[in-house]
Amino acid sequence: MLFVDSSRTVLLSFLLPLAVLTACGADDSGREASAQASSDSTPSVTDPLTVFSGRGAVLVAPLMEMFEEQTGIPVEVRYEKSTQALANRIATEGEQGDADVFFAQDSGWLGALAEAGHLAPLPSDMLSRVPAAYRDPTGKWIGVSGRARVLVYSPDRFPVEKLPKTLAGLPFAVEPGRVGWAPGNASFQAHVSALRDLWGEEETRAWLTAMQAAEPKVYPKNSPQVQGVSNGEIDVGWVNHYYLHKLRAADPGLQAANYSFRTPGDPGNLMMLSGVGRVAYSDQGPAAEAFIDFLLSPAAQAYFATETFEYPTVSGIALHPDVPPLDEELVRADQVSLTDLSGTIVLLRELGLQ
């Protein structure tokens, strides 16, 4: 098999240079060794666990390797630019699909899959490891890390005093063409779902239309917006908090800062969850649960805190020193309103944003 994550087979088959063989073949031998050394509690697995990931390889590939090393369970990951495309694929393929786990960038599409019956219930002892606000009320998905929705802005070009006190004021606070957003991104869509819930359909439509009048620059994701603020493409972007810290770790000279709306409980200050669920049609139940269990483990939670600068959903994990503690007065953590994505996607399509 050509592309199964078995570097040695590939190398033997195609006689690639020895240097490449040494560099890449090491993964497998390590995996085999750790598989032998893995504990009795680890499920016995021969087929790889297929994870559909709406989170990019740059962010979570090391986590996958940690899981493989720790459990000996081989993982195949399908990374996709679009969480929506992955969720739709799981829904349309149904029993014929090969996804075992859906690792979503945001809980919106998890909720949509759960509602449509494509996710299996998770064990209650697993669910109880996070606060109730960080999991699906029906027990079909669980949040593994959280991020606050914020504005990212340029302190040099856009004084903080000019930033609006509420999200509703954003379209009127920025100059045309100097604000960015990512309508194709799952966080954006989940946030618009929340706005529909909090503001109602008409007010949300009016706000989106006002934003369109501000000629926002469209980005595929959140992190390029942070980069766009720093390199002067835009003055303000609408993102999750952790992209700033992630990019600053690679470029200490990054010229950008995060901003939470100053109004307590403002719809702009939402807590978004990255979550995970087991696909109902998976025949890899134990391995899938081992994977979810791993994401809730102290090692993985510490990874989210220190490497991706997110808020761990399991209590007792220290935050990265650069990440401010969650201001519970400002930030809303209710997740239920994020999951009605159908209406959101239709609205975005009607406004020409999809």
Add this chain to the structure above:
Amino acid sequence: MVLGLGLLPIAGIGLSAYQPPGLVVLPSLDLARLGPVVLRSLALALCVSSLSLVLGTALAWLAEKTRYPGSVIFARLGVLPLAIPSYLLAGILREEFAPAGTLGGWLGSLDGFTGFGPCVVVLTLACTPYAQILVSAGLRAIPVSEEEAARSLGAGAGRRFWVLGVPRLRPTWAFALMLIALYVISDFGAVAVLDCRVLTWELYNARGARDAYRIALAVVACVIPLFALIRGLQGSGEPQVTLGVGRSASSPLRLRGAPLLLAYCAHAFIVGLGVIVPVLSLIRWVVLGWSAGANFAPIGPQLLVTLVCATVGAAVILAASFLPASFVQQAPRRGRWVEQGVYLTSSLPGVLVAFGILHLSLFLERRLGTALGGESLWDFLDRLGGFLLLGYVMRFLSQGYAAVRPAIGAVDRRMLEAARSLGVTRLRRLARVWLPAMAPGLSAAYLLLFISVAKELPVTLMLLPAGSQTLAYRIFDAHSEASLPDAGWAGLLLLGTVGVAQGLVTLGGRRVR
């Protein structure tokens, strides 16, 4: 077989309309919105092909008809932008020309380097070398005696170009114009990175929607007429293309003053922005990441997958090219249609090919369900890289065919007949007659296909099996995550891989000569 290959993505496009509804039932695509996208795609193709042609003609004329300090080295460097994929070039120039970027800050830029205008710049950089190579060949075809006669009659350089060059170059220009227009309409990487809302980028974004077939059909409607025009012009317009830039025998003009300054400006645009800035930027991104202690994502598996894809992909394409090439060689008249099929198949944009194959495979998966020992057909072919290889074959079949056909023609039929009459077995004939005659052409073709597959983006992005990434995929992924050190590292490795393969081609060419 060729007809079947060409029809596969078209069948996939049709079947995409019958996929089951996803989680969300979307309202239909507004066709009124599609109109501006089509117009923008055509406008982009027109702008880029016109600019590339003007610039390419000027550079070809400089290389062939003039001499000035640095002219030879500039002529050689001028074709190097061909080695840099458009998505990589676009990503680099977007960062460098941003208001706070190195070049943007220097120029006092106020706006981001995205959208239609920047896309014209990037694609012009990518396409000018094609125009230059074609026009150079056209200029070389002008008989030296005519040039000398015109000169002796007192005609200046401009007059000679107008009287001797323009009439001969007209078909070449038309051919180059259409070829570049087709390249631009098919481009995915640059338009995606610079967010230019043209057909290919729209199709990629709508790939999961049931009515995305409308965008796909619009792409087909743009491509087919261009293809027909190119094939119509090919006989008269395609000059004898020689890779590498030479100099005609006529005594060259020595440039001075303002024309010399203009020449250096043209070189600075192509070589500076198309070669020097990209390489320096990639190095700077990696060094910045290292000095900041950034955690680089693992890159070894991506390099390995790139090498495997390119090694296997090039071999499969070359093998697939034998069938149409030998058929056309044996029956040239009937083979004309096969040849048209080969070129039509490969003229379809990569994103369209991938979209068609993806939906075709999903349809087969739904219809055929499980087979092959409990594993579904989709899983089996997907794991094996079957759909990906099919996509590569479709994208680059014409490239393989163009190399294999003359290679087959190079085999000495008399020697074959003699070997046969002496009772030499088929296997020995293959080893002693066929392979030695074909080896030089095939090995160069193999390496060029290796380079094409290594750089390929849309087919790889949509059809690469789960769990794998190539370097091209990683560049696109890392750039969309604004992870510049990772993009830089992957970019340097990709350029290194392409450079080694290109070096082997050059070395092989010298040996043959």
